[in-house]
Structure formats: structure tokens, C-alpha cells
Amino acid sequence: MSPTSRRSSRTFPGTGRPSPKKSWTGRSSFASFDGARISSPARSPHTGFPLVPTNTAAHNEGRMVSPPINPCAPRTAIIEGLPFSARALLAPMDGVTDPTFRDLLLDLHDEGVLGGTFTEFLRVSAHPLPRHAIEKTLGPRGARRRLGLQLMGNHEAHLGETARRAAELGVQLIDINFGCPARGAAKSIAGCALLADPSRMRRLVQALRDALPTHIPVTAKIRSGLEDDSNLEDLAKAVEDGGAALLTVHCRTKKEAYRDGTARWERIARCVAAVNIPVCGNGGIEEHAHIEAMMRATGAAFAMVGRAAIADPWVFSGHRATTDESRDFLARYAEDMLERTQGRMVRVAARLKQMIRYWKAAGLFEESRSRWLRTKSPETLVAAILRRAEMEPSCPTPPAKA
């Protein structure tokens, strides 16, 4: 198929560029990200899971194999072999997506709304990670919920052994981080530093694939490039060639960091066009409506939400939280963190500050954010959150949108 024959007349918001029509399922767009409404009525004879239509052309050319069956996947999995129950996913976020935050979000949304979550990255360097480190990241309920464990590193054997141990602990999906721009990752040639070497990326994905039983999918999360996006397709193909079952693309380059206005959804569509595995689009989802808009514009099979989920944990459903609901969420987070950390106030306060930095639901912290962030005493901060102190606005429900 020539590149032009894939084009439709749709354009990306704000770019005026045409968007590719093809999606990995062969559909031009998704009706909804609500799994209940869009899943195919056809079901797998092996698992009873709904089946997503396959890309017939790719199958015919022998380029695509059916994903292996994951016995741990939820019964409502919408793409066979992946442990996700809906198309909206929570992004891995260091310092945020700990077991407490993930569990609160999973409790808040049913399976048809929030499809799955990812851990913060676990760095694998000088040796494979011990089981207790993996267990701590998973949390008490982690491995049994719709969750991917994210690893970051560049040592094939150590990554493989860590993944194998994680699988023994019940992990349903292993993701590898090719997106972290932090200096530490760059120094040790991990995270997005690996984008400079697609063949090494392929080998790392393959090492994880080889280390795991076939029913545990390996996925990878990339940025769109280092300085620019000129070799984006090569990066996407490296992940596919390594045997990944899903590619997540954060549609900013390393150079663009997290800057506003740099999330370019057409990069997600380029990945959709380049590979025959499902693509998860990430970057620039700021509100509920953007989740579906991104999938429609790009043909991505999943949409991953990062900072907007810290700003408003209800972003997946579009529910407009009241002041009380917002305060309760933060208080429950603080309570649970205190329990899990055995009362480590400094740690709990640091995590709360990370959330306050982004929080928007019900307009809390609108006028007082910097005051909250300047609070020196961890005990004072945690106590104020626990007693549901005034966080503005004082009205019980958020003002209606104009």
C-alpha cells in the first residue's frame, strides 16, 4: 500500500495535516474508548474474551501472528493477550503511580472506563532486581489487577531475569522504558538514550520476550525521537521486530521535554501506519474528551493519560468531582500512604506535593497552590490533607464551566 493511499481527509487538531486512515485493526476509527460499547461480538474459542478484528492484509503477508493468550487477563480484555479492559490507560509516572494512587484510580473507575495502569519505572542495572523490590512496586493487590510493570535498563540478561521473577509473582505484562529523559538514565544509556540505537532497542525487547512465558506480553514505551522525529518509524519497527505486543508512543521528542504545545498526535498516527501491532498514543491529553479524540485522529488502539490524571483522577470517566470528593481522594491517598510507608511523613508529604503541583479537580489549590507547596513541615501538610482542610474554592461543588 502506498503511503498516500492510507490518507484520509481528516486533519489533526491545530496542525492542518492529513491523518492516516489505517488502524492496526484495519478500522478507520474507534466508535468509543468504552470497551463495553466497542468490543467485537466475536469471542475467542479459547478464553471467551471478545476478539478484535485482525489486520487481514498483514496476516495474509505473514507479517502478523495472533497474540498469545494470557490466562491472567481480565475477562473483559478488549485486545486478546493484553490485560486491559478498556482503551484508556494510566501512564507510568515516577513519584506518582505507586500502588496507592493506582488502586485509588482503579477503585474509582470500573473496568469499562479505565483499562489498566502501569507502575513507575523500576531501574535494572548492576544485577537483576530481587523479588522484594518487585513486590514493593506491585503493592499488595498490584499483580492481580490490570497492571503493567515497567522496567528501565540496558542489560539484556538482568532485564530478562527481573522480568522472569516478576512473572513468577503474577505480573501480567512487562513494559520497557525507552522514554525517560532524566540525566541519570542518559548517563547509564537507558530510557530515551536508547532511542539512538534502534537495533539495541530491538535486542532488549527480544531479550524480555525470550525470558517470559508466551502468555505474558512485552510492551515498550518510546518518545518520538531525541532531537527530532525523523527516525520515528525505525524506532516503532524496532519495538515490533523485537516481539512487542504493544507500542506506546509519547508524541514528544526528548528535546521537547514536557513543554505545552509540543504534543503532536500525527506522530502517533505515523506509528500506527508503520507497525502491525496495536499502538497506544500518549501525550497532550488534557481533558476527558481528548481521550477519544486522540484515538479517532490517530487510529491508536489505546490512549494513555499522564499528568491530566494527576490533575483530575476522574478524567477517565469525565465525572466532575465535587470539592468533597476531591478532598476525600487526597485524604484517602494520605491515609493509605501513611499505612504503607509505616508513617514516613517526609515521603508521604513529598508525594502529596507532587499531586498538589498538578491538581485541578474541583478547583482545589487554585489560589493557594504555592502556599501548600511551600509548607516546610511534612507533618503539617499531611495533617491538613487528612482533616480535609480548606483548599479552595469554598463552594461545595465546582463552578459550572462557561
Ligand SMILES: Cc1cc2nc3c(=O)[nH]c(=O)nc-3n(C[C@H](O)[C@H](O)[C@H](O)COP(=O)(O)O)c2cc1C
Ligand atoms: C512526574 C512524571 C513522572 C513520569 N515517570 C515516568 C515513568 O516512570 N515511566 C515512563 O515511561 N514515563 C514517565 N513519565 C512520562 C509519562 O508517562 C507520559 O509519557 C508524559 O507525562 C506525557 O503524557 P501526558 O502529556 O499525558 O502527561 C513521567 C511523567 C511525569 C510528569
